[in-house]
Amino acid sequence: MSWSWKLGRVAGIPIYVHWTFVILIAWLVAAGAMANQSLARGLEQGGFVLALFACVVLHELGHALTARRFGVPTTDITLLPIGGVARLQRIPDKPGQELLVALAGPAVNVVIVAVLAGVFGVRLPSTAADTGQILHAGFWSKILLVNVFLAAFNMLPAFPMDGGRVLRALLAMKLPYARATRMAASIGQLMAIAFGLFGLSSGAPMLLFIALFVWIGAEAEAVQVAERAALKDVPVGEAMLTNFLTLRADDTLGHAADLLLAGAQQDFPVEDGEGGDLVLTRASLMSGLASRGPEAPVREFAAAAAAPVEADGPLVAAVGLLREQGVPCLRVTRQGRVVGLLTLENVGELLMVREALGKVGDGSVAPAGGERVY
Known part of the structure; x- marks a missing residue:
C-alpha cells in the first residue's frame, strides 16, 4: 500500500x-x-x-x-x-x-x-x-x-465487517454465491440506514460516518461479486482491444502523443529490440512531455510490462491481476504472439454490452478472483 x-x-x-x-x-x-x-x-x-x-x-x-x-x-x-x-x-x-x-x-x-x-x-x-x-x-x-x-x-452482519462475510457464507451454503452476497449486502445497507437515522436523531456524527462506511462497503462487495458472475466462463479474448498500436523504443514522446490524440488507445506496448517487455502509459507520457518535451525518446519513460495473459484464459483472473498489480493494461497473447491489450475500460464496456444482451450469468459464480480485504 x-x-x-x-x-x-x-x-x-x-x-x-x-x-x-x-x-x-x-x-x-x-x-x-x-x-x-x-x-x-x-x-x-x-x-x-x-x-x-x-x-x-x-x-x-x-x-x-x-x-x-x-x-x-x-x-x-x-x-x-x-x-x-x-x-x-x-x-x-x-x-x-x-x-x-x-x-x-x-x-x-x-x-x-x-x-x-x-x-x-x-x-x-x-x-x-x-x-x-x-x-x-x-x-x-x-x-x-x-x-x-x-x-x-x-x-455486525454488514459488509465490510467480518459479520457480513459470516452472513454471506451462511447464505451461500444454500444459495448461489452472487445472490447470497446481494442479500447480505442489502441487510448491511438496511443496517447502515438505521445507523444513519439514529445518528441524525441523537446528534452522533460518528454513527453517520459508520453508516456511510457500511453502505459503501456493502455496495462494493455486491458489485465485485456481480461482476464475477457476469464474467463467468468469459475468455480474455472477448474483452481485449485487438486494434492497437505499438511504439519503438527510439520513437519520440511527441509521436506517442500524436497516436494518443488520434485514437482511443491510452497505453502502448514498446518494442525495444532487446527482447524486453515495456509499456508506455498515458501517465508516463504526460510526465515525460512535461519534464523533457516532445523530442525525448520513449525508452526513457517506458516501464517494464506486466506478464501477459492468454487470450483463452479466464477473464475474471485477468481482471484480478489488473487490480492486484495496479497496471493500466495487460498484453494478451496466443501461442506466444501478442494479439491484443486488456484494460479495465475494455472490461467495463464488455460488461455493459453483456448486460444489454441479457448475458449476466446465473449467480453461481465461485468465490475466487482478485485481492480481497478483511
Whole structure:
C-alpha cells in the first residue's frame, strides 16, 4: 500500500504502517501530556494506542493464518488510524472455509478478552457507559474494553465487517454465491440506514460516518461479486482491444502523443529490440512531455510490462491481476504472439454490452478472483 512503511514480517506476512498512524500516536502523546501536564501520561496514551493496534494486528493475523490453511495467501497487513487491513489474494473456495476465515479475526479478540479477564482478573472499566471517563480508566481495563468492542463491532452482519462475510457464507451454503452476497449486502445497507437515522436523531456524527462506511462497503462487495458472475466462463479474448498500436523504443514522446490524440488507445506496448517487455502509459507520457518535451525518446519513460495473459484464459483472473498489480493494461497473447491489450475500460464496456444482451450469468459464480480485504 502506498505511503506506508514496512515494519517487518510476521509468519512470513509483510506488516506495514500508514504514515497517518504515526501522526495519530504523536498527537495522542502530545494531547495527553498537555492535558495532564505530565509527559508520563502522554506516553501512556501513546503506549495504549500501540497496544490497541497490536490487538488489531493479531485480529488480522487470525484471518490471514486461517486463510493460509485453506491455501489462500495474504499479500500484506497494513495498519491505519481506523484499524487494520489484511489483503487476501482471494476468497476461500467453499462457504464453510470463508466462514472460518471471517470468524477467525473476532475469535482472536475473544481469546484476548478471556485471557485478560479469566487469567489476569482484569475487569471492564466501571465507567464504560461514559466515554468521557473511559480515558481515565486503567491501562489493561481499556485494552479489555477495546477487544470487547472489536469483537462485537466486527460481528455486525454488514459488509465490510467480518459479520457480513459470516452472513454471506451462511447464505451461500444454500444459495448461489452472487445472490447470497446481494442479500447480505442489502441487510448491511438496511443496517447502515438505521445507523444513519439514529445518528441524525441523537446528534452522533460518528454513527453517520459508520453508516456511510457500511453502505459503501456493502455496495462494493455486491458489485465485485456481480461482476464475477457476469464474467463467468468469459475468455480474455472477448474483452481485449485487438486494434492497437505499438511504439519503438527510439520513437519520440511527441509521436506517442500524436497516436494518443488520434485514437482511443491510452497505453502502448514498446518494442525495444532487446527482447524486453515495456509499456508506455498515458501517465508516463504526460510526465515525460512535461519534464523533457516532445523530442525525448520513449525508452526513457517506458516501464517494464506486466506478464501477459492468454487470450483463452479466464477473464475474471485477468481482471484480478489488473487490480492486484495496479497496471493500466495487460498484453494478451496466443501461442506466444501478442494479439491484443486488456484494460479495465475494455472490461467495463464488455460488461455493459453483456448486460444489454441479457448475458449476466446465473449467480453461481465461485468465490475466487482478485485481492480481497478483511
